[in-house]
Amino acid sequence: MLPFQTMLLLDRTLEQPLYRQVAGGLLGALQRGLLAPGTRLPGSRALAQQLGLNRQTVIVAYDELVAQGWLESVPRRGLFVPRNLPQAAPQPLLAAGARPAYPARTAFAFESAVELPPLLLSARPALAFNDGFPDVRLAPLEALTRAYRTIARRPSAARYLRYGSPQGAAHLRAVLADDLRASRGLAIGPDNVLITRGSQQAIFLTAHLLLRPGDAVIVGETNYFAANAAFRHQGAHLLTVPVDAHGLDVEAVERLCQQRPVRLLYVTPHHHHPTTVTLRADRRLQLLRLAAAHGFAILEDDYDFDFHYASSPILPLASADSHGSVIYVGSLGKSLAPALRAGYLVAPPDLVRAATELRRLLDRQGDSLLEEALAELYRSGELHRHLRKARRIYEGRRDVLCALLHEHLPGAVHFEKPRGGLAVWARFAPQIALKALAQACQRRGLLLSDGTYYEGGQPNQNAARLGFASLNETELSEAVTILAASVQDLQASRPQLPG
Ligand SMILES: Cc1ncc(COP(=O)(O)O)c(C=O)c1O
The missing domain is CATH 1.10.10.10 (Winged helix-like DNA-binding domain superfamily/Winged helix DNA-binding domain)
Known part of the structure; x- marks a missing residue:
């Protein structure tokens, strides 16, 4: 045997x-x-x-x-063993105790689709200056689970477990369109909305629909890295324009358009990612004029519209677009919790239909139950109650972080207090090398970006986003203490010049 x-x-x-x-x-x-x-x-x-x-x-x-x-x-x-089974070449018996290994590599060649900087995540919840993420401890989980229960008790509940619309639950598209009309001045209805799994999916779908190899895409000199990666993935050629205190340099955009055809411009007008500056009103209108004149599309990523502290939020470019130039994307990831994966794309219906068909190829549809529950949060007013509360808390945390940075790191870090959003754009003094600083912070238990996410900026930009929203006041104080101690570590280890 x-x-x-x-x-x-x-x-x-x-x-x-x-x-x-x-x-x-x-x-x-x-x-x-x-x-x-x-x-x-x-x-x-x-x-x-x-x-x-x-x-x-x-x-x-x-x-x-x-x-x-x-x-x-x-x-x-x-x-x-049936005689009609094809016979495999016998292989040597494995040594006693050996377990057949799952292959470490494929036997066929393939190209890795994307190259992205590693995620700045820790296995355990550690102290982190993240990119500007919400505090998930504040997420209205109780209201969300109540909404799930309400839906589950409806006689029609089973419908949400079947295949549904790839465009997203009709109920959610309707309440979202109402909400975007009321809060952001978008003259839209449910046919203008595609519910996506976060705004990244909306960015990817747009890139895939619009871009062919060699197409020119204009982005800020520093720009959201994952949008850049999605454009490059399509073979697009990225053209950069400077970003100053008032956002994208629109005159530089015009000069580029005069030199060559431009297919797409990506912009985060509310708070530019990563620098947090707001695009000035005249520049917003000028961008719309340029898009109409030169025939390029604008991808407007309004990822943190819900968080503005100084005044009313600026209205999106999409609210003033009568020409059909703007594709508007938004997210509930910052408003509720990133892991819920809920976002949307708003555009004229022809593009929404095409994006919906494309979405079916990689993701048949979203999570119908979640979409219904989110619609319920809009309908019941819970979502806006949560946003009012979160906005108040985040504004307080922004002020605490800015005060702590002034107090503990004078001269070492330069920043403007952001008028909204969930992060401070911190520019470190040139003698404090960000990569070494990030390592020193990590040794002391604080995650800090080493700047690789903020590619393409000024040479030696030496800056990182300090997300303040997900840290309470005690945690902010601990984080700044570590940051200041790490800066001192670096200064102490710098070779002293002979006197
Ligand atoms: C500028 C910007 N756009 C889009 C996203 C993606 O958000 P979502 O989680 O909705 O995909 C992020 C996430 O941090 C972001 O910072």
Whole structure:
């Protein structure tokens, strides 16, 4: 009899039941050619004895393989490997105790689709100056679960578990269109809205629909790295324009348009990512005029519209677009919680239809239940209650962070207090190398971007976003203490020039 006890490696500590381990092991042996067609399997009693198992476990494993056609039962003779199975070349038996390894690499070549900087995440919730994420501890989970329960109790609840519309739940598109009309001046209805899994999906869909290799895309000199990556992924050629205290340099945009055809311009007018500056009103109107004159599309990413502290939010470019130039994307990731993966794309219906069809290729639809629950949060007013509360808290945290930076890092870090958003754009003095600073902070338990996310800026830009929203006052104070101590570490380790 074959040495089944070394061929079938059973592990009683696994969650997988033993009969499945036996069936899986036998199947592996069949596929590796160790059990050739026509081979007779040992009786269940004998195999159970060899493996130290209950006979019933082996019977169930055999039954499963017979049901799947991997073994055949011949009356009064026993169980056999069917003769019509193609024979694999026998491979050497594995050494006792060895586990067949899952291949570490594919046997075929392929190109890695994208190259992105590593995510700045920690396995455990650590102290982090993130890119500007919300405090998920404030997320209205209670209201959300209540909304789920309300929906689950409806007689029609099962409908949300079936395949639904790839454009997103009609109910959510309707309340969202109402909300965007009222709060952002967008003259839209539900047909203008595609619900996506976050604004990144909307950016990707736009890039895929509009861009072909060699197409020119204008972005800020520093720009949101994941948008740049989505454009490059389509083979687009990125042209950059400077960003000053009033946002994108629109005259530079015009000069580029005079030199060559431009297909798309990406802009975060409310708070430019990463520098947080707001695009001045005359520049917004000028961008719309340029788009109409030169025939390029504008992708307006209004990722943090909900968080403005000084005054009313500026209205989106899309609210003044009567020409059909603007594709507007937004997210509930910052308003509620990033992991909910809810965002939207707003555009004239022809583009929404095309984007919806494209979306079906990579994601048949969103999460209908979640979409219904979000619609309920809009309808009941819970979402706006949460936003009012979060805005107040984040404004306080912004002020605390700015005060702490002034107090503990005078001269080491330069910044303007942002009028909105969830992060401070901190420019470190040239002698404080950001990469070394990020490492020093990490050693002391604070995550800080080393600047790789903010590509393309001024040479030696030496700046990072300090997300303040997800840290409470105590945590902000700890984080700034670590930051200041890390700056001192660097200064202490700098070689002293001979006097
Ligand atoms: C400027 C900008 N756009 C888009 C996104 C993506 O957001 P979402 O989580 O909705 O995909 C982010 C996320 O941080 C962002 O900063």
